[in-house]
Amino acid sequence: MIIVPMSLPKTGVLESHQIMSAMETPKTGSSSTALHALRGVLVLGADGKAMATNGIALQPAVARCILAAWHEARRRQRKVFPAETPDGAPIVVVALPAADATVLVAMERDSRDALFEFVGAVDFAADILAHFLTNPFEALSVVDRQGIVRYMSPVHERFFGLPPGGGTGRHATEVIENSRLHHVVASGKAEIGLLHEMRAITRVVSRHPIRNRHGDIVGAIGQIMFKGPEQLQALSAELSKLKSEVAYYRRELSDLRNRSYGLDQILGNSPAMQRLKQQIVKLAPLDVPVLLTGESGTGKELAAHAIHKLSPRRDDTLVMVNAAALPATLVESELFGYEAGSFTGAERKGRKGKIEQADGGSLFFDEVGDMPADVQVKLLRVLQDGNFQRVGGNELRHSNFRLISASNRDFEAMIANGSFRLDLFYRIGGVTIRMPSLRERIEDIAQLAELALRQFAERHRQRPKKLSDAACEFLQNQRWPGNVRQLMHTVERAAIFCESEVVVPADFGIIDADPAELPPMLSDGAGHAALALTGAAPRASLRVSNAVEQVEEQLIRQAMARLQGNKKRVAAELGISRSYLYKRLAQIGLGAATGSALS
Ligand SMILES: Nc1ncnc2c1ncn2[C@@H]1O[C@H](COP(=O)(O)OP(=O)(O)OP(=O)(O)O)[C@@H](O)[C@H]1O
Numbered sequence: 001m002i003i004v005p006m007s008l009p010k011t012g013v014l015e016s017h018q019i020m021s022a023m024e025t026p027k028t029g030s031s032s033t034a035l036h037a038l039r040g041v042l043v044l045g046a047d048g049k050a051m052a053t054n055g056i057a058l059q060p061a062v063a064r065c066i067l068a069a070w071h072e073a074r075r076r077q078r079k080v081f082p083a084e085t086p087d088g089a090p091i092v093v094v095a096l097p098a099a100d101a102t103v104l105v106a107m108e109r110d111s112r113d114a115l116f117e118f119v120g121a122v123d124f125a126a127d128i129l130a131h132f133l134t135n136p137f138e139a140l141s142v143v144d145r146q147g148i149v150r151y152m153s154p155v156h157e158r159f160f161g162l163p164p165g166g167g168t169g170r171h172a173t174e175v176i177e178n179s180r181l182h183h184v185v186a187s188g189k190a191e192i193g194l195l196h197e198m199r200a201i202t203r204v205v206s207r208h209p210i211r212n213r214h215g216d217i218v219g220a221i222g223q224i225m226f227k228g229p230e231q232l233q234a235l236s237a238e239l240s241k242l243k244s245e246v247a248y249y250r251r252e253l254s255d256l257r258n259r260s261y262g263l264d265q266i267l268g269n270s271p272a273m274q275r276l277k278q279q280i281v282k283l284a285p286l287d288v289p290v291l292l293t294g295e296s297g298t299g300k301e302l303a304a305h306a307i308h309k310l311s312p313r314r315d316d317t318l319v320m321v322n323a324a325a326l327p328a329t330l331v332e333s334e335l336f337g338y339e340a341g342s343f344t345g346a347e348r349k350g351r352k353g354k355i356e357q358a359d360g361g362s363l364f365f366d367e368v369g370d371m372p373a374d375v376q377v378k379l380l381r382v383l384q385d386g387n388f389q390r391v392g393g394n395e396l397r398h399s400n401f402r403l404i405s406a407s408n409r410d411f412e413a414m415i416a417n418g419s420f421r422l423d424l425f426y427r428i429g430g431v432t433i434r435m436p437s438l439r440e441r442i443e444d445i446a447q448l449a450e451l452a453l454r455q456f457a458e459r460h461r462q463r464p465k466k467l468s469d470a471a472c473e474f475l476q477n478q479r480w481p482g483n484v485r486q487l488m489h490t491v492e493r494a495a496i497f498c499e500s501e502v503v504v505p506a507d508f509g510i511i512d513a514d515p516a517e518l519p520p521m522l523s524d525g526a527g528h529a530a531l532a533l534t535g536a537a538p539r540a541s542l543r544v545s546n547a548v549e550q551v552e553e554q555l556i557r558q559a560m561a562r563l564q565g566n567k568k569r570v571a572a573e574l575g576i577s578r579s580y581l582y583k584r585l586a587q588i589g590l591g592a593a594t595g596s597a598l599s
Contacts, residue, residue, distance in 0.1 A: 038091055038108030042066050043101050051101060061086045066093055066106055080119045082109065092116050110213065139226050142210075143172045144219040147182030155226055159198070176222075184209050184220040195239060196224065202240045262309045266302050267451055268444035272436035276303070283431050284310035289383070291368075291428050292406040294435030296566045297485030300406040301366065303435060307404055308362040316361030319401075321354045324367035324572040331375050332391055336382075339393035355388055358401035368428060369409030369420060370572065376421050383427045403428060438480040438487060446472045448484055452491035453503070465495055466502045474505040482564035553588050556581065560590065 040055025042063055056062045062085050069083035070093065079095045083106065092109040095102055109116055119125040133140060139156035143149055152167045152175070160167070160175065167175035172182050177198045184191060184207045196205040204225040212218045225236075263277055283290060284307045292300040308318040326334055337353030354363060371379065382388040386398050405428045414420035438445070449467050457464035471494075480486055494507040559570040567585075571578040 038085070038089060038106070040066075040106045042104040042106070043098075044070075044104065046100050056085065056091075056106060057104075062106075066091075066104055069093060070095060070102075070104055078120070078123055080116075080125070082116070082120055092120070113213075137226055139224045141167075141172070141176060141181065141222045141224075142219060143181045143185060143222075145185055145217060147172050147185055149175050150219065156224065159226070179222075181207055181220045181222050184222075185217055188217050195236075195243070202236055202243075204236060263306050266299060266306060267447050268441060269447070270436075270441035270443045272441045273444060276433065276436065279433055280306050281310065283307070283433075285312060286431075287311075287402055288430035289403040289405070289428050290430065291432045292404065292435060293411075293432060294408060295437050295481075295483055296408050296564050296569070297483035298435035298437055299484055300408075300435055301364070303433065304362075304364040304366075304404045304406060308364070308402075311362065311402065313361050313402055317358065318362045318364055319354050319358040320364045320366065322366040322568065324370040324569050325578075328372060331372060332378070335375065336378065336388050336390055338391035339395075341392075350390065350393075353390065355382055355399050355401065356390075356397060359399040360401070362402045362404055365403060365405040365428070367407055367409075367569065367572075368405035369407035369411065369414060371420075373419070373421075376424050380421065380424045380427060383424075405429075438483045442476040445475050445487065448487055449475055449491045452488040453495055455488075456492045456495045463501070465498055465500075467491075468502050468504050471503045471505050471507070474508065482566070485566075486564065552584065556584055556588065557590070560585075 038056055040053070040057035040062065042050060042054075042057040043052040044067075045051045050063060050067075053063055057066060065083050065085060069081055073079070073081035073093075073095065081093055081095075083091050083093050085091060090109040091106045092113075094105045094107075096105065097103075122128065132138075133151070134154055136153075136155045139153040139159070140151070141149060141153065141156055142151040149167045149170055149172055152162070154164065156176075157164060157166060160177075162175070172179040178196060180191060188209045190209065191205075191207045194205055194207075196203050205222060207220060207222045209217050210219045210221055263280065266273070266277065280303060290304075290307055292303050294300055305318065308314060321335065323331070333351075333353065335353045335355055337351050337356050340350040378388070382399070383403065386400055387396050388399065389396060409420075411420060411425055411429075415422050415425060438448075446467065449472065450464075453467065454464045456462075475487065475491075482489075490508060491503070493509075494503050497509070498504070498507040555574060556570065559573055560567075563569045563573065567578060567581055571581040574581070576584075
């Protein structure tokens with residue numbers, strides 16, 4: 001028997017010849033009834049009398065039941081309605097209007113069939129289905145058990161630039177970007193409320209496997225939220241933003257993890273570096289204060305990280321504080337914290353200082369030699385027993401931290417001239433480690449230069465350039481007053497200007513000079529850079545405003561030379577902000593490439 005509804009024209013009206021062809025197939029009434037146990041067709045003429053019957057409708061008792069149910073359904077304007085055979089078997093009947101007749105198609109029915117319940121109970125059921133199938137806000141796609149697209153909502157087709165039906169018959173992955181419907185068919189597991197990237201747009205999607213009444217998976221259906229309430233769109237935009245932020249922080253985290261700051265971060269196998277690493281390994285587990293001395297850029301901060309990392313406090317924080325970078329007015333509150341409302345601009349609830357934050361961990365006190373005298377006394381006290389008070393508070397607090405300090409100052413001279421307390425020096429320098437200068441370990445230069453080239457390439461997503469032997473020799477012959485920091489920046493700068501894959505000596509241009517080698521105007525001749533304003537040739541029109549500018553320029557040049565280009569310290573020493581220093585350096589031609597090579 002032909003299943004009549006499947007061959008219905010879209011209008012839903014059958015012509016007489018279609019009714020007859022629908023009726024034709026089974027020639028043997030009773031055997032067909034046996035074969036198609038509960039299927040049958042009853043055709044009623046315009047007068048409501050049976051014109052033809054087939055399948056179970058051949059049995060007069062069944063036909064009567066179908067007719068009785070049809071009369072009731074017509075009264076209630078239902079086109080799909082339930083009925084029962086005389087022996088109580090549930091059937092469903094669909095009434096199809098034809099040109100001059102009504103075709104009643106009867107099929108067996110599962111009494112718990114929700115679809116039937118729905119279609120039977122809601123006379124606008126078809127409209128509801130049409131709504132779901134064409135809803136412009138929630139697109140729908142259906143695949144069969146092979147993952148072949150069987151239906152796509154018009155809005156979804158338009159989104160992918162497909163003509164109506166253009167996706168049908170093709171595999172989901174060919175039609176829908178990042179489709180997972182075939183996976184859902186394979187796994188039988190629904191995926192609900194996930195984010196789906198299509199054409200760089202993120203949508204919310206749910207995918208469900210579809211099972212037949214025997215529980216077999218016959219396909220899958222995907223619903224994509226195309227538009228929705230404003231909140232949902234805002235939520236989706238927020239999600240995309242968060243996703244990219246999370247991706248960013250993941251990268252950062254993996255960078256940080258890779259920079260384990262253990263000994264492996266300290267490059268160099270020269271005898272001087274081997275000695276240094278042995279010292280670090282030995283003293284790191286001991287809970288004693290460590291003072292790292294050595295010229296600027298020799299890796300004191302790296303060594304501090306390694307000591308913390310190799311100590312039993314490694315799982316707690318290493319709190320960093322740079323005495324030279326702290327404005328004098330804030331040193332105390334930054335170190336010791338402050339109580340609520342202790343001064344204007346303070347946070348309402350008060351705040352922990354670095355010493356309190358370091359409780360349980362380590363405190364890296366960089367440029368400790370630059371500590372103001374009054375704070376030195378307070379620091380001494382907290383180093384004795386770990387007790388301190390926040391600014392503006394009376395409560396005695398305690399912090400258990402290990403102090404690692406660093407300085408490139410000459411403590412002997414500072415103690416002699418009274419600018420650094422001897423008792424504090426003894427406290428901070430339980431063990432002193434001197435970081436070797438780069439001049440003492442030129443055999444490490446090749447390795448460090450290669451690291452600089454690699455880091456530069458990673459940052460700029462390029463292939464790392466190679467260092468020629470001649471370039472390496474050239475670097476080994478420089479004096480490196482700014483040590484590793486200066487070397488790294490110099491090599492990076494060369495990588496910028498180098499046109500080929502191999503860095504050669506010419507790519508380095510002029511290496512920044514040692515203070516001792518500076519022209520007389522910037523040097524006091526005793527190896528220290530100095531300002532020689534009086535010796536400077538007066539400029540043509542020296543007005544007060546540009547005189548101030550020139551003095552400032554010379555002070556900056558002098559400090560940059562003396563402090564080997566360490567901008568952090570230059571700014572601190574001159575009492576200007578780092579951003580102002582950068583601005584002035586750019587104006588006087590020490591910014592950009594030159595400046596970066598120095599800092
Ligand atoms: N042995 C080393 N291996 C790899 N990189 C190093 C090494 N020594 C120093 N560097 C790098 O050189 C730069 C300066 O190092 P760091 O800040 O630790 O020096 P510092 O002695 O603390 O300088 P300053 O006294 O000026 O603060 C950093 O980028 C650091 O990673």
